[in-house]
Amino acid sequence: MSRVTARRPTLRITSTSQVQRPDTLAVEEPLELRINGTPLTVTMRTAGDDVDLAHGFLLSEDIIGSADDIESARYCTGKDIDGPNTYNVLDVRLRTPAPVVRRAFLTTSACGVCGKTALDQVRTRTRFPLNGTGPHVTAGTLASLPEQLRSYQRVFDVTGGIHAAGLFTSEGAALVVREDVGRHNAVDKVIGWAMRTGRVPAHDLILIVSGRASFELVQKAVMAGIPILGAVSAPSSLAVDLAAESGLTLAGFLRGSTMNVYTGAHRVQTDSQFTRPATARANGTY
Structure with missing residues (x-):
């Protein structure tokens, strides 16, 4: 079985027929993240790019500030009933003693903190405050990015059930x-990639997500120093509050040639034609 997709039997029902056939699904498996051998958290994710996921998660929770804080990241033995290693346990060794870590992470929607407390914690914990930094992007370029993101969603093409996140230049x-099956995991993976390639703080980049913009996604962008976050769907109220508090540009409903810019509109340059640029490519990783 592929670690990214799996086949399951299904009954396909239409107005004229019923057919038994297999369907391709996105794989969802647990990943246990350990710090220096001690269990930290478990997330449900689509296997792949787990080291990047760990880097991004640890940055967003203020446990590390750079890739240099990590000495190694290795899979532990975690066997299933058939014997092979499941590669579902990742141990991260830090170069310095790990800080005291709360079990209720800010990225958990049910963490129980009130809105104001959550906003204050993210604002004071980020190592890379925005302070008006970041690129300017034309409205046409920003509007074109979800379509680009969709063009790279190979697993979505065959499953229809997976989220995506991408980092783009202002051009x-x-x-x-x-x-990833989890939108927060997809964001952690791209932020982790940016950290491991020396692009954090990402003051010159734009983060695009395929779904809605929740508080936790804005939090991750702020913690990585990303100045612009665009979402295909709507933001939540607390996401907009955090974006405003942190100086992040937040755009939602990026569809076709329209969008809602909720905060940080000074970074979005508009023109009467609202031109969409030709698709730009860079030597990235997909």
Whole structure:
């Protein structure tokens, strides 16, 4: 079985027929993340790019500030009933003692913190405050990025059930795109890639996500120093509040030639033609 997709039997029902046939699904498996041998958290994810996922998660939770803080990241033995290693346990060794880590992470929607407390914690914890930094992007370029993101969603093409996140330049060139059953995991994977390639703080990049913009996605962008976040769907109220508090440009409903810019509109340059640029490419990783 592929670690990314799996086949399952299904009954296909239409107005005129019923057919038994297999369907291709996105794989969802647990990943246990350990710090220096001690279990930290478990996330449900699509296997692949787990080291990037760990880097991005640890940055967003303020456990590390750069890739140099990590000495190694290795899979532990985690066997299933048939014997082979499941590659579902990743141990990260830090160069310095790990800080005291709360079990209730800010990225958990049910963490129980009130809105104001959550906003204050992210604003004070980020190592890369935006402070008006970041590129300007034309509205036409920003509007073109979801279509580019969709063009790299190979697993979505065969499953229809997976999220994506991508990092782009202000000229519209795709640098990295990742897919995952969890939108937060997809974002962690691209941020982890940016960290491991020396692009954090990502003050010159744009983050695009395939679904809605939740508080946790804005949090991750702020923690990585990403100044612009665009989403195909709607943001939540707390996401907009955090974006405004942190100086992040947040755009939602990026569809066709329209969008809603909720915060940081000074970074989006508009023109009467609202021109869409030719697809830009960069030597990224997909």
